[in-house]
Amino acid sequence: SKDFTYSTKEIQSPLGIAPMNTPDDQIVISTILRAGLPYHQGFLSYLDNAENAFVSAYRKYKDRLNFDIHIEYIASPRLTDKTLIITDPMLATGSSMELAYEALRTKGHPAHIHVASIIASKQAIEYIQRKMPDDITTVWVAAVDDELDDHSYIVPGLGDAGDLSYGEKE
Numbered sequence: 001s002k003d004f005t006y007s008t009k010e011i012q013s014p015l016g017i018a019p020m021n022t023p024d025d026q027i028v029i030s031t032i033l034r035a036g037l038p039y040h041q042g043f044l045s046y047l048d049n050a051e052n053a054f055v056s057a058y059r060k061y062k063d064r065l066n067f068d069i070h071i072e073y074i075a076s077p078r079l080t081d082k083t084l085i086i087t088d089p090m091l092a093t094g095s096s097m098e099l100a101y102e103a104l105r106t107k108g109h110p111a112h113i114h115v116a117s118i119i120a121s122k123q124a125i126e127y128i129q130r131k132m133p134d135d136i137t138t139v140w141v142a143a144v145d146d147e148l149d150d151h152s153y154i155v156p157g158l159g160d161a162g163d164l165s166y167g168e169k170e
Contacts (some may be wrong), residue, residue, distance in 0.1 A: 001046075003112070003138065004083065023047065025083040028110070030076065032057045032088040032100050039087045039118070050085075051077045055103050057096040065150050069095045071103045080108030091120035091141065092154050094127030101132055116140045121147065121154050 005024040010017050030053035031040035044050060053076035059067040086100060097115055104110075113136055115128055120141040128139060147155045 022049075025112075026081070027051070027083045027085065028053050028077060028079060030055060030084060030086045030100070030104060032086070032096055033073070035090065036088045039089045039116075043085060043087055043116070047085075051082075053077065053079075053084075053104060053107070055100040057100050067152075069099050071099050074103045074106070076104055076107040078108050079104060079110045081111045082108075083112045083114070084110035085114045085116055087116045089118045090154060090157065091115070091117035091124040091128070092148060092157075093121070093152050094124035094131065097124070097128060098131045111136065113137045114140055117142075119143045119145060119154055119157055121145055123148060 001023070004027075006021040007024050008019050009022050011020045027047050027050040029040055029043045029047060029050045031037060033054055033056045040052075044052075054073070055071060055076075056073040057069055057071050060070045061067045084104065086097060086104070088097060088100075091097060097117075101113065113132065115132070115137065117139075118141070120139075120143075122144055125139060125141070125144065128137070145154045145157055149155050
């Protein structure tokens with residue numbers, strides 16, 4: 001968020017007026033359903049004037065270890081010239097993030113893209129750097145783990161973020 005443009009505005013609090021630095025950027029927070037929902041809400045707690053976008057991305061397994069990523073749903077405001085933050089707690093291979101971005105591009109071309117994850121694999125970061133426009137993409141990640149297992153889960157990672165938030169899916 002240090003890259004955002006800010007201006008100071010007078011904000012009325014219950015007890016008086018306080019100067020506050022607020023972002024001038026038109027921000028859209030997007031998340032990849034369902035794992036990203038709690039993380040998305042956290043961003044909204046700080047960027048409460050942001051618009052919202054949602055993309056469903058899921059793994060469709062061909063067999064026990066091989067899968068394709070499928071996008072079935074997208075809801076987004078116009079993105080042209082806005083700052084897009086795509087949130088997903090786990091960035092394992094980077095494929096879901098790339099496909100979510102490609103789906104969101106149908107809604108316009110953002111001025112800047114921030115990819116926000118809690119844990120990422122080195123492989124995913126390298127993938128994002130190759131596949132997304134490097135001149136307007138920033139990756140925000142709290143931890144980088146070294147490997148992926150046979151199922152392309154981050155090791156040690158946290159496991160399935162959606163299952164941890166909402167319970168196992170059938």
